[in-house]
Amino acid sequence: MIQKTKLPLTSTHWGTYRVRVSKGRVQELLSFEQDQDPSPIGSGIIDVHHGAMRVRAPSVRKSWLENGPGSNTDLRGTDPFIEVSWSEVEKLVANELNRVRKDYGNSAIYAGSYGWSSAGRFHHAQSQLHRFLNCIGGYTRSKFTYSFAAAEAMIPHILGSYREFLDTCTSWDSILENTGLCVCFGGIPLKNGQISQGGVGSHFQRQNLIAASKSNISFINISPVKADLLEEVGGEWLSPRPNTDTALLLGIAYTLHKDGLTDIAFLKKYTEGYEKFLAYVLGETDGIPKTASWAATICELDAETIENLAKKMSRNRTMISVSWSLTRQDHGEQPFWMAITVAAMLGQIGLPGGGIGFGYSATNFVGGQFTIPPAVPLPQGRNPISSFIPVARISDLLLHPNETFNFDGKEYVYPETKIVYWAGGNPFHHHQDLGRLMQGWKKPETIICNEWCWNSLAKRSDIVLPCNTPLEREDIALTPRDPYVVKMSRLTESFGESKTDFEIFQGISRAMGVESNFTGERTSTEWIEWLYEETRKRAVERGLAMPEYKKFDEEGWFKFSDPKENIVMLQDFRQDPVQNPLKTPSGKIEIYSEVVANFGYHDCPGHAVWREPCEWLGIKKKKFPFHLISNQPDNKLHSQLDHGSYSRAAKINGREPIHINSLDASKKSLKSNDLVLVFNDRGSCLASVVINEGIRPGVALMSTGAWYDPIDPTSERSTCKNGNPNVLTPDKGTSSLAQGPIAHTCLVDLTLIDKPMPKVTAYDPPRIIGNSRG
Numbered sequence: 001m002i003q004k005t006k007l008p009l010t011s012t013h014w015g016t017y018r019v020r021v022s023k024g025r026v027q028e029l030l031s032f033e034q035d036q037d038p039s040p041i042g043s044g045i046i047d048v049h050h051g052a053m054r055v056r057a058p059s060v061r062k063s064w065l066e067n068g069p070g071s072n073t074d075l076r077g078t079d080p081f082i083e084v085s086w087s088e089v090e091k092l093v094a095n096e097l098n099r100v101r102k103d104y105g106n107s108a109i110y111a112g113s114y115g116w117s118s119a120g121r122f123h124h125a126q127s128q129l130h131r132f133l134n135c136i137g138g139y140t141r142s143k144f145t146y147s148f149a150a151a152e153a154m155i156p157h158i159l160g161s162y163r164e165f166l167d168t169c170t171s172w173d174s175i176l177e178n179t180g181l182c183v184c185f186g187g188i189p190l191k192n193g194q195i196s197q198g199g200v201g202s203h204f205q206r207q208n209l210i211a212a213s214k215s216n217i218s219f220i221n222i223s224p225v226k227a228d229l230l231e232e233v234g235g236e237w238l239s240p241r242p243n244t245d246t247a248l249l250l251g252i253a254y255t256l257h258k259d260g261l262t263d264i265a266f267l268k269k270y271t272e273g274y275e276k277f278l279a280y281v282l283g284e285t286d287g288i289p290k291t292a293s294w295a296a297t298i299c300e301l302d303a304e305t306i307e308n309l310a311k312k313m314s315r316n317r318t319m320i321s322v323s324w325s326l327t328r329q330d331h332g333e334q335p336f337w338m339a340i341t342v343a344a345m346l347g348q349i350g351l352p353g354g355g356i357g358f359g360y361s362a363t364n365f366v367g368g369q370f371t372i373p374p375a376v377p378l379p380q381g382r383n384p385i386s387s388f389i390p391v392a393r394i395s396d397l398l399l400h401p402n403e404t405f406n407f408d409g410k411e412y413v414y415p416e417t418k419i420v421y422w423a424g425g426n427p428f429h430h431h432q433d434l435g436r437l438m439q440g441w442k443k444p445e446t447i448i449c450n451e452w453c454w455n456s457l458a459k460r461s462d463i464v465l466p467c468n469t470p471l472e473r474e475d476i477a478l479t480p481r482d483p484y485v486v487k488m489s490r491l492t493e494s495f496g497e498s499k500t501d502f503e504i505f506q507g508i509s510r511a512m513g514v515e516s517n518f519t520g521e522r523t524s525t526e527w528i529e530w531l532y533e534e535t536r537k538r539a540v541e542r543g544l545a546m547p548e549y550k551k552f553d554e555e556g557w558f559k560f561s562d563p564k565e566n567i568v569m570l571q572d573f574r575q576d577p578v579q580n581p582l583k584t585p586s587g588k589i590e591i592y593s594e595v596v597a598n599f600g601y602h603d604c605p606g607h608a609v610w611r612e613p614c615e616w617l618g619i620k621k622k623k624f625p626f627h628l629i630s631n632q633p634d635n636k637l638h639s640q641l642d643h644g645s646y647s648r649a650a651k652i653n654g655r656e657p658i659h660i661n662s663l664d665a666s667k668k669s670l671k672s673n674d675l676v677l678v679f680n681d682r683g684s685c686l687a688s689v690v691i692n693e694g695i696r697p698g699v700a701l702m703s704t705g706a707w708y709d710p711i712d713p714t715s716e717r718s719t720c721k722n723g724n725p726n727v728l729t730p731d732k733g734t735s736s737l738a739q740g741p742i743a744h745t746c747l748v749d750l751t752l753i754d755k756p757m758p759k760v761t762a763y764d765p766p767r768i769i770g771n772s773r774g
């Protein structure tokens with residue numbers, strides 16, 4: 001048997017693996033010897049890689065092929081497909097892009113193409129798509145991410161940048177040495193630390209969390225879900241009503257002020273506009289003092305608990321961790337702004353182990369004590385088209401062309417969309433209110449995607465171009481979010497007629513006469529070496545050692561050496577705010593932002609405020625009794641590999657689990673494993689009940705990821721029999737400022753289903769009726 005360390009490597013968002021291949025197939029993924037806490041998610045790919053759900057040839061929806069663009073768009077999802085040759089499909093796509101460019105202009109091509117795709121820097125599907133479209137005059141793009149759009153728009157106004165501070169969150173090493181108290185909004189969910197975009201060399205969240213709990217650090221998990229903090233860590237569990245964190249933090253702020261616990265010197269030296277915020281806290285501006293008792297009625301915690309928490313935070317070196325989920329809710333700009341404000345009042349920002357952190361364990365990289373690799377991405381060229389949407393406004397774009405929308409202080413217009421092109425993302429996974437997306441999805445004349453499997457997106461497209469998986473292509477994992485650089489080997493032949501995304505766009509660009517612009521006259525192998533060498537040049541400039549490409553290629557991996565000094569967010573700013581000002585108008589932390597105030601948005605004024613979410617447990621005239629939390633799944637990454645054995649093993653009687661507290665179960669006369677309909681006015685889905693005392697009463701927890709599978713695929717509001725919670729979630733922007741998604745703001749009800757329900761068909765391929773090649 002070959003020694004494990006001699007086996008070829010591959011990299012995924014959920015880890016690096018040594019791969020055992022025989023008989024032309026990947027047989028086993030073995031954890032990388034450097035990985036201290038490997039994730040089991042990877043195993044899900046083996047049984048589906050060569051299965052019936054692979055897209056084996058370019059496939060075109062029957063009505064589109066026979067009657068042209070825009071035909072029977074209501075049949076997307078039910079029409080059968082016809083397989084065509086690559087040369088035929090390349091011509092079809094080229095002609096269609098040319099028709100739309102000529103008649104409507106490039107802004108009529110929406111190719112935001114949001115999504116995680118797979119690891120591997122060169123074959124990053126979205127970058128490949130954007131590079132290709134930039135060669136033919138551009139496209140309408142999307143701005144920001146589903147992960148934390150509210151923070152991406154808001155934090156630059158407060159701290160001058162978001163990404164910069166996300167990438168330099170105070171490291172676990174600094175926490176281990178200095179922190180006394182870790183207050184974790186949304187917990188520190190290890191399930192999420194399994195992944196990191198672009199690849200993971202070694203998972204470090206668990207080891208650090210356990211080490212922290214063994215030292216003298218105490219943890220407080222503030223979350224509707226007890227399991228958001230590892231059982232072994234112990235600590236206290238506070239479960240306020242979901243989406244009330246801002247009110248809780250305001251109650252803490254009031255207490256700090258009342259008890260004289262604010263660091264006035266810090267506020268003076270490093271922040272802007274505290275007085276204006278304080279007037280609001282004291283109720284001088286709206287007549288409502290934001291006392292602990294006021295907060296207590298909103299959060300449903302005791303006032304005493306809130307006051308004690310405030311005092312404990314001021315007594316200790318305190319790290320406040322705010323999970324990214326706090327941004328994916330109505331007014332999701334506010335919790336982060338408020339948490340920064342409280343951290344400033346405590347005066348610990350920029351001190352070792354203190355201040356604020358954005359989502360420890362939201363992905364593996366947060367809090368890493370590693371050197372940020374100066375990773376060079378694939379150049380995408382220039383997009384001359386200025387039209388864009390905030391990423392989660394996709395249904396609005398399709399349903400309301402030529403109408404205006406607000407975003408970050410300006411007004412913009414949605415362009416008209418004729419073509420949607422998606423590569424490396426799945427809107428039928430990620431978007432809210434799928435019934436509404438279904439309405440919008442009928443509007444474009446042509447929908448194209450590159451996919452490797454017949455998931456909910458591929459089934460609802462007009463032209464499906466079969467792409468390779470990472471196991472079928474050579475690539476390089478090289479991301480600023482992980483210190484490991486991994487050479488990914490090509491491990492198996494391409495399934496059916498599938499190609500890499502690069503080859504797919506090479507073929508279309510050839511048909512459009514722009515092949516050499518697109519390829520840059522490099523092969524994929526040459527591009528991989530180019531990315532490495534360009535990164536090495538940057539590394540050398542920064543004094544970072546990196547082996548030559550040949551040596552790296554032979555070894556298979558390389559790790560940047562760790563920095564000697566502990567990483568402490570905003571340490572430079574604290575040490576010298578004049579020499580190292582923030583990139584805000586005042587150069588300081590903007591507790592009050594004149595810029596934001598001048599936008600004049602009621603839903604996002606000039607300092608952090610409590611605004612009632614559009615749906616929450618405290619709403620007047622509550623129609624649906626449960627707050628649905630549709631968090632990230634433990635057993636997969638989003639919708640990827642939902643059809644694989646690892647994900648399917650976690651279903652109960654073939655349906656997605658929904659967790660509720662025993663108090664709610666008895667109110668509803670439900671028991672474990674009961675099949676329920678989860679519903680509200682937007683839609684419904686099926687799920688199997690799990691009774692879980694670690695869920696706050698009034699909360700229902702159902703993770704995302706199940707492939708959308710409506711009982712009646714032609715109906716917009718049909719029950720999803722596979723349990724995709726996005727049939728329930730609202731499609732509304734966080735505020736006029738960020739317009740981010742608000743999946744975690746959602747009320748639902750549950751009812752027992754005591755009759756047999758239709759079987760899940762999500763994992764069956766669509767009907768393919770012959771091929772046009774005879």
Ligand SMILES: Nc1nc2c(c(=O)[nH]1)N[C@H]1C(S)=C(S)[C@@H](COP(=O)(O)OP(=O)(O)OC[C@H]3O[C@@H](n4cnc5c(=O)[nH]c(N)nc54)[C@H](O)[C@@H]3O)O[C@H]1N2
Nearest residue numbers: 115116117118146147424425426430450630638639640743
């Ligand atoms: N209710 C609810 N909804 C949510 C969230 C939530 O918390 N609750 N979270 C949101 C968040 S934070 C995110 S980031 C989004 C995630 O949403 P997405 O990133 O869109 O979800 P994925 O399932 O990862 O989609 C990636 C797609 O790329 C395909 N793919 C993989 N490799 C390749 C490749 O090499 N080439 C091509 N062409 N395709 C490939 C996969 O098959 C898959 O269909 O979901 C959002 N939606």
Ligand SMILES: Nc1nc2c(c(=O)[nH]1)N[C@H]1C(S)=C(S)[C@@H](COP(=O)(O)OP(=O)(O)OC[C@H]3O[C@@H](n4cnc5c(=O)[nH]c(N)nc54)[C@H](O)[C@@H]3O)O[C@H]1N2
Nearest residue numbers: 147186192222225242243323324325362631632636637638
């Ligand atoms: N295994 C796995 N890991 C992943 C992903 C995946 O799909 N699978 N997706 C990755 C991606 S794209 C992202 S963006 C990150 C997201 O990282 P997070 O945003 O941290 O992920 P979530 O699981 O949505 O939320 C974390 C926890 O926040 C709690 N929560 C929800 N609403 C509230 C609230 O109003 N208040 C408080 N205090 N707590 C609340 C929920 O109980 C939830 O379990 O995860 C990444 N990690």
Ligand SMILES: [Mo]
Nearest residue numbers: 145146147148
């Ligand atoms: Mo995300």
